[in-house]
Amino acid sequence: MSAPLDTIIIGAGTAGLAALREVRKRTDRFLIVNEGPWGTTCARVGCMPSKALIEAANAFHRRKSYEEFGIRGADGLTADVPAVLQRVRSLRDDFVAGALEATDGLSDRHRIAGRALLQGPQTVEIDGTRYTTRSIIIATGSRPSVPDEWLAFGDRILTTDTLFEQPTLGPRIAVIGMGPLGVEISQALARLGLQVAAFTTGTTLGGLSDPTLNAELTKLLKKELVLHLGAPAELREVPGGIEVRSGPNSVVVDQVIAAMGRVPNIEHLGLESLGVPLNEAGLPAVDPQTQQIGNLPVFMSGDANTHAPLLHEAADEGHIAGMNALADTLTRFQRRTPLSIVFSDPQIAVVGRRLADLDTDNTATGTASFDNQGRARAAQHNHGRICIYADKATGRLLGAEMCAPQGEHMAHLLALAIGQELTVHDLLGMPIYHPTYEEGLRTALRDAVRQLPATRNSDLATCGDIGVAALE
Numbered sequence: 001m002s003a004p005l006d007t008i009i010i011g012a013g014t015a016g017l018a019a020l021r022e023v024r025k026r027t028d029r030f031l032i033v034n035e036g037p038w039g040t041t042c043a044r045v046g047c048m049p050s051k052a053l054i055e056a057a058n059a060f061h062r063r064k065s066y067e068e069f070g071i072r073g074a075d076g077l078t079a080d081v082p083a084v085l086q087r088v089r090s091l092r093d094d095f096v097a098g099a100l101e102a103t104d105g106l107s108d109r110h111r112i113a114g115r116a117l118l119q120g121p122q123t124v125e126i127d128g129t130r131y132t133t134r135s136i137i138i139a140t141g142s143r144p145s146v147p148d149e150w151l152a153f154g155d156r157i158l159t160t161d162t163l164f165e166q167p168t169l170g171p172r173i174a175v176i177g178m179g180p181l182g183v184e185i186s187q188a189l190a191r192l193g194l195q196v197a198a199f200t201t202g203t204t205l206g207g208l209s210d211p212t213l214n215a216e217l218t219k220l221l222k223k224e225l226v227l228h229l230g231a232p233a234e235l236r237e238v239p240g241g242i243e244v245r246s247g248p249n250s251v252v253v254d255q256v257i258a259a260m261g262r263v264p265n266i267e268h269l270g271l272e273s274l275g276v277p278l279n280e281a282g283l284p285a286v287d288p289q290t291q292q293i294g295n296l297p298v299f300m301s302g303d304a305n306t307h308a309p310l311l312h313e314a315a316d317e318g319h320i321a322g323m324n325a326l327a328d329t330l331t332r333f334q335r336r337t338p339l340s341i342v343f344s345d346p347q348i349a350v351v352g353r354r355l356a357d358l359d360t361d362n363t364a365t366g367t368a369s370f371d372n373q374g375r376a377r378a379a380q381h382n383h384g385r386i387c388i389y390a391d392k393a394t395g396r397l398l399g400a401e402m403c404a405p406q407g408e409h410m411a412h413l414l415a416l417a418i419g420q421e422l423t424v425h426d427l428l429g430m431p432i433y434h435p436t437y438e439e440g441l442r443t444a445l446r447d448a449v450r451q452l453p454a455t456r457n458s459d460l461a462t463c464g465d466i467g468v469a470a471l472e
Contacts, residue, residue: 005029005133007325008124010116010269012038014311015302016139017102018318019325023137026326031133033112033126038103039096047311049092049164050184054343056084057191061345065380079192082168089164118270121296135297135325139318140269142262142303150235150258153242158257160185170194172253174244176233178205180342182259183221187344190225197226197251199233199244206348207340209356210401212367216385217348217403226251264304274298281306289332291321299325310340337419339411346370346384347407352399352418355389363398364390366424366448368440370404375435381405386444388414388424395423395452406437413438424448 006027009016012034023030056079063074103111114127124131144159151157158166160181171194175186178200190196198221205217221227231247241252266282276284276294284293284300288307291299301317303309316336324330342348355365367387376382386402400414417427428445432438 003132004122005031005131007031007135007137008033008116008131008133009137009139009322010034010124011139011141011265011302011304012103012111013139013141013302014314015141015304015318015321016137017100018315019137019139019299019301019322020102020318022319022322023326026323031110031112031131032103032106033114033116033124035113035115038113039100048095049088050160050181050188051343052088052091053084053164054184054188056087057188058345060193061191068380081170081192081194084192085164085166085168092164115268117268118273120273121275121298135299137318137321137325138269138298138300138304139302139314139321140265140304142264142306142309144258145260145263146258150256153235153237153256156242156255158255159259163257170254172241172251172255173197174199174233174242174251174253174256175259176200176244176256177259177261178202178227178229179259179261180207180340180348182257183217183342183344183348185257185259186225187221195253196224197228197244197253199228199231199246201230201232203229206342206344206403207350208348208401208403209350209354210387213385213387213401213403217344217346220346220383220403262303262309264306266304287332288335289320290324290330291317292324292330297325308338308340312336312339337415339415341408341411343408344403346381346403346405348403349407349411350399350401351411351414352397353389354399355387355401358389358398362392364392364395364424364448364451366390366444366446366451368443368447370437370440373437373440373443375437375439376405378435379405386410386441388441388444388448390424390448390452392452395425395449397422397424397427404437404440410438410441413441424452 006029007023009019009032012032020032060079063077066074112126117125119125122133144161146159173189173194173196175182175198178198183206186196186198204214208214228246228249233244233246236243238252241254242256243250243252271278271284274296278284286293286300286305291301293300299321301321302314320333337352340350365387367385370376370384371382373382384404386404388400389398390396391398397418424445428449432442
């Protein structure tokens, strides 16, 4: 056995590569080990290829508004699904190459392809060879969740790991699960002309908790695809395809996309050797501010710890782990304002605290519809709604949920405001240009301010251009 390393990083996804960047600044005595493809889930099978698919789908779907704009001839357009998927793969390969730049220049003594097995908090076995180390960073990522009984259907069961590798799709598709991924994929495929039926056991969609927004989104999605809520989906082989049954509803499809979330890659990792309690899922408790497991020199980051399966969170956690794994004294990092975005149409976003996590008796909710909002009407994107939540006593912004056109931009603005602990009055005192979608946000803020105690003689909260306020 060689002399102890300073750290071993297990996993070369977003969190592992972020940790690697910090480790390389501080020591040459490290090792990164990865089983399977190198590169981030986002670049390989997640957010980037899915966005390439969504952009193609939205571009084709836009033809339905051409006639209203005065543009003729849209009926002649067709979607070449194999060509769409080929472009997705081409872009995906570029994104993966970019993500792997973090490993440029690593020698074989710094990187190994293989399976790691923990044998305590300072020992790792890799394919039969034991390594001792002063610290360990676990960044093993996650994989799609697929019921074991569905595996009998073979390659007709798709996940994000296999969806983008298909030469073509459909024409009949079922999407099981309507969280962020299910909403994005089902709408995109429907917009490309496939027959899509989507199923979810719950009544909420895309990570939203606000009932008003869920009702709005459900209504909009049902205009584009078949949507069944509230009952589990059961699959069985029938002549001509796979029957998906959910309560009284059933459909026969060619392929099924499992979009029921992801599970951490922790099997056979040896977490029990750490000597700390594990929960029912087999996971230890991880401090979100340090990424440390208990008082051990072991850190767990990214999708593996299940805190927030989002790229920017995984990158942050990898940086935190990479710095703390080599530090004499741990740093407790203040985490960013929670922010999640779903690239459906309208876009879904949750910023700060969700309605479900708030005391509604002490929360003012400001809301606005985009049905008659001026900029949205001009673009034929006039659908959706935004809800913002503020503390009734202080007016401080607490969170927001929305399914709104261009919601990604308003979500970032609100995340900044929440992180700076701004009040509704503070935000209303800032300029909002006309005509922009942000005028819809201002309408929601004005709705909230009417429920709050007045704090200033004038903060321009009710000031609006003549003839414009009615179009917000």
